Amino acid sequence: MDLLNQLETILESDPLIDEVGLIHPSQFITLCKECSESSNSSSDGAFRPANTKFWNRDHKLGISTEILLPVCKAAKSAFMDAMKQYKTHSDLSVNKREDKNMVYGPSSSCQSFESEVMKHSRALLLLSCDLGTAWNARKLVVSKKQQLPMFTDELHLSALVLSYSHKSEQAWSHRRWVIKMIAEKYSNLQQIIAKESELVEKIAERSKMNYRAWNHRCWLVSYMTREQMFYELKKSRDWAGLHVADNSCFHYRRRLMLGISENKQGDDPSYDVENYQVVKEELDLNEALIKRYIGREALWLHRRFLSLCLIRHLMTTTNDISCHSTSMDNEINIFLDKELRLLDSCSTIQDMEFEDFEGQAMYSTMYFLWLIKQIPEFRKTELQEKLKAGNLKNILHKTCPERSFLWDVLEL
Amino acid sequence: MAELAVDKHVKYILAVEKNKDSFESVVMDHLRMNGAYWGLTALDLLGKLDSVNVDEVISWILKCQHESGGFSGNIGHDPHILYTLSAVQVLALFNKLDVLDIDKVATCILSCVLLMKLFAHRWLYESIVSSCTSCFAQVSKLDITGLQNEDGSFSGDMWGEVDTRFSYIAICCLSILCCLDKINVEKAVSYILSCKNLDGGFGCTPGGESHAGQIFCCVGALALTGSLHYVDKDLLGWWLCERQVKSGGLNGRPEKLPDVCYSWWVLSSLIMIDRVHWIDKEKLVKFILDCQDVENGGISDRPDDAVDVYHTYFGVAGLSLLNYPGLKAIDPAYALPVDVVNRIFFSG
Numbered sequence: 001m002d003l004l005n006q007l008e009t010i011l012e013s014d015p016l017i018d019e020v021g022l023i024h025p026s027q028f029i030t031l032c033k034e035c036s037e038s039s040n041s042s043s044d045g046a047f048r049p050a051n052t053k054f055w056n057r058d059h060k061l062g063i064s065t066e067i068l069l070p071v072c073k074a075a076k077s078a079f080m081d082a083m084k085q086y087k088t089h090s091d092l093s094v095n096k097r098e099d100k101n102m103v104y105g106p107s108s109s110c111q112s113f114e115s116e117v118m119k120h121s122r123a124l125l126l127l128s129c130d131l132g133t134a135w136n137a138r139k140l141v142v143s144k145k146q147q148l149p150m151f152t153d154e155l156h157l158s159a160l161v162l163s164y165s166h167k168s169e170q171a172w173s174h175r176r177w178v179i180k181m182i183a184e185k186y187s188n189l190q191q192i193i194a195k196e197s198e199l200v201e202k203i204a205e206r207s208k209m210n211y212r213a214w215n216h217r218c219w220l221v222s223y224m225t226r227e228q229m230f231y232e233l234k235k236s237r238d239w240a241g242l243h244v245a246d247n248s249c250f251h252y253r254r255r256l257m258l259g260i261s262e263n264k265q266g267d268d269p270s271y272d273v274e275n276y277q278v279v280k281e282e283l284d285l286n287e288a289l290i291k292r293y294i295g296r297e298a299l300w301l302h303r304r305f306l307s308l309c310l311i312r313h314l315m316t317t318t319n320d321i322s323c324h325s326t327s328m329d330n331e332i333n334i335f336l337d338k339e340l341r342l343l344d345s346c347s348t349i350q351d352m353e354f355e356d357f358e359g360q361a362m363y364s365t366m367y368f369l370w371l372i373k374q375i376p377e378f379r380k381t382e383l384q385e386k387l388k389a390g391n392l393k394n395i396l397h398k399t400c401p402e403r404s405f406l407w408d409v410l411e412l
Numbered sequence: 413m414a415e416l417a418v419d420k421h422v423k424y425i426l427a428v429e430k431n432k433d434s435f436e437s438v439v440m441d442h443l444r445m446n447g448a449y450w451g452l453t454a455l456d457l458l459g460k461l462d463s464v465n466v467d468e469v470i471s472w473i474l475k476c477q478h479e480s481g482g483f484s485g486n487i488g489h490d491p492h493i494l495y496t497l498s499a500v501q502v503l504a505l506f507n508k509l510d511v512l513d514i515d516k517v518a519t520c521i522l523s524c525v526l527l528m529k530l531f532a533h534r535w536l537y538e539s540i541v542s543s544c545t546s547c548f549a550q551v552s553k554l555d556i557t558g559l560q561n562e563d564g565s566f567s568g569d570m571w572g573e574v575d576t577r578f579s580y581i582a583i584c585c586l587s588i589l590c591c592l593d594k595i596n597v598e599k600a601v602s603y604i605l606s607c608k609n610l611d612g613g614f615g616c617t618p619g620g621e622s623h624a625g626q627i628f629c630c631v632g633a634l635a636l637t638g639s640l641h642y643v644d645k646d647l648l649g650w651w652l653c654e655r656q657v658k659s660g661g662l663n664g665r666p667e668k669l670p671d672v673c674y675s676w677w678v679l680s681s682l683i684m685i686d687r688v689h690w691i692d693k694e695k696l697v698k699f700i701l702d703c704q705d706v707e708n709g710g711i712s713d714r715p716d717d718a719v720d721v722y723h724t725y726f727g728v729a730g731l732s733l734l735n736y737p738g739l740k741a742i743d744p745a746y747a748l749p750v751d752v753v754n755r756i757f758f759s760g
Contacts, residue, residue, distance in 0.1 A: 069438065128442075133490040209667065209668060218615075255619045296667075301611065
């Protein structure tokens with residue numbers, strides 16, 4: 001049996017394969033030995049131990065690096081051939097239908113071309129995951145059928161590809177297409193959204209700061225209910241605390257918070273209180289992390305967002321209820337004083353030996369400067385007073401001389 | 413400081429094409445059109461575009477064009493807006509835009525938006541899935557003004573993925589073909605602005621994380637449509653200049669390692685919003701030069717990594733933006749040599 005055929009047979013006989021990886025020939029021998037020692041069952045023995053090209057056990061598939069090139073070439077040409085035949089055939093059947101005004105019904109030969117396209121594109125995508133033409137071919141076939149199990153299969157294949165190629169743009173995009181198709185036909189998406197979110201978390205764990213993965217998770221937010229957003233915010237809290245350099249995770253939390261604040265039904269004031277609470281809690285968590293993990297850029301950038309949200313929230317509340325304006329004014333003052341104290345404690349370089357403290361001093365200074373830039377005009381005078389007392393200019397020159405031009409930009 | 417190894421890089425770029433039997437080249441085969449753009453633009457900036465056979469390149473490019481007007485990454489693949497821009501850019505490099513049926517390419521870009529709409533509405537469904545050709549034929553018969561998505565966004569192909577990258581590509585492409593008036597620019601701009609974040613940066617879609625590559629696309633599209641006044645230049649410049657790390661290199665997002673390709677994405681954006689003096693240019697030049705393979709040619713993402721044609725182009729383009737001596741100047745919005753852009757707009 002040729003290599004492509006072997007691979008396709010394995011994929012067909014074990015539809016539950018959930019992970020693919022490449023194996024060096026030297027690892028093969030060890031793996032096969034381990035197998036024969038640990039189990040005597042012969043259920044999936046057809047491709048072991050004599051086979052040193054593929055390894056398949058516990059729904060994991062290993063492919064030898066040695067055969068990568070020939071198998072990939074074979075899969076590609078098989079796919080291209082199948083696609084050509086499929087297209088010719090469906091063009092013919094369209095013409096026939098137009099001529100005789102026939103009712104649509106797939107012929108058996110068309111079905112066999114379809115299954116060839118599906119079979120070869122699957123093998124090909126496992127080896128060359130960004131081949132858009134192969135993903136498109138699958139979209140074409142699947143959209144003709146409009147069957148839920150087929151859509152689910154596509155999600156499975158995409159997850160399989162992502163199990164070893166975490167950043168495959170095409171695989172992520174394919175998922176979105178499938179989900180949109182499902183959304184059009186079946187209204188209840190909540191379960192799928194929850195599963196997608198879990199998948200991203202699983203992949204993000206193995207592949208740090210993965211833009212494509214987190215972008216996918218952000219995309220999901222537009223399909224979430226308010227409750228789901230709260231749940232996601234709660235669920236990703238611990239993860240964020242353990243991955244403080246992962247800006248993408250914090251961006252996801254920002255996206256959720258914005259989603260929550262935009263999700264207003266009528267003028268229910270309890271929503272406002274809830275939104276305010278979310279930002280306050282996040283600020284507290286952020287401060288705790290900033291103090292625990294010294295000099296992390298992502299944490300300080302996250303704080304810029306949170307502070308701005310809080311100040312804006314206080315401002316709008318001030319405008320709405322003018323009689324409370326003094327108390328809100330007061331709250332902004334209290335907040336800014338608190339931030340100044342944080343700046344104070346973070347901008348002193350405690351230990352020259354470690355770069356982290358230098359980073360902390362720089363990020364905290366830049367954080368405060370940024371806040372001045374973004375704070376509405378009429379608050380600036382009092383802030384400037386505070387800054388003079390806080391001696392920010394000197395700190396800026398000391399901690400990040402290369403950015404000291406920003407002082408002039410701010411016209412302070 | 414090391415110098416730019418011009419001859420070595422030229423040799424490297426010309427040799428890339430010949431190495432076709434590695435696994436890498438097989439899996440990259442489908443985006444050869446992008447590769448052609450990177451390699452050939454780099455050669456032009458280095459002043460060596462005459463070392464390639466123009467007719468060979470042009471005839472291959474035309475073989476990648478589909479009946480719809482769009483281009484694929486290589487012969488036999490599906491068309492996508494990503495490859496369409498590269499094809500148009502390469503034709504511009506060689507002053508061969510006249511081989512194109514401009515209406516057809518423009519219609520294709522517009523149809524990318526329309527097709528998705530039709531697809532969603534299920535009318536013409538059969539002809540879309542079974543025969544794109546006949547669908548495109550019907551599309552081009554329709555009045556194409558006002559056919560953009562409601563929100564002004566663009567899809568990459570008939571399958572509908574939306575991304576601000578595609579907005580840039582559509583706008584850049586139509587601008588090179590001098591028919592920007594065929595789309596609703598105002599709506600396109602407002603979609604891009606809806607992808608702006610509180611940090612001043614832009615993402616792929618509304619609410620997406622800021623990323624230097626996406627920022628280039630959005631700022632470029634805004635520049636090409638004369639809409640830069642919608643950008644808070646100080647705020648965006650602030651985010652962009654914070655991409656410079658200690659080594660002098662630029663990263664694309666917070667906490668990431670520097671990478672030569674961001675010398676292009678970040679730098680061109682800073683130039684377009686007039687804030688390039690906010691970074692240390694000398695240190696950046698040194699970083700790019702440190703990423704060269706001075707023996708075999710080519711530029712890598714970071715010092716001592718393996719070189720590739722993608723980073724070679726972005727390294728050379730970055731140096732060009734930094735006015736490195738001996739290189740042609742490159743236009744930060746069109747990503748084409750300035751003389752090529754001038755030829756498009758200022759010659760008969």
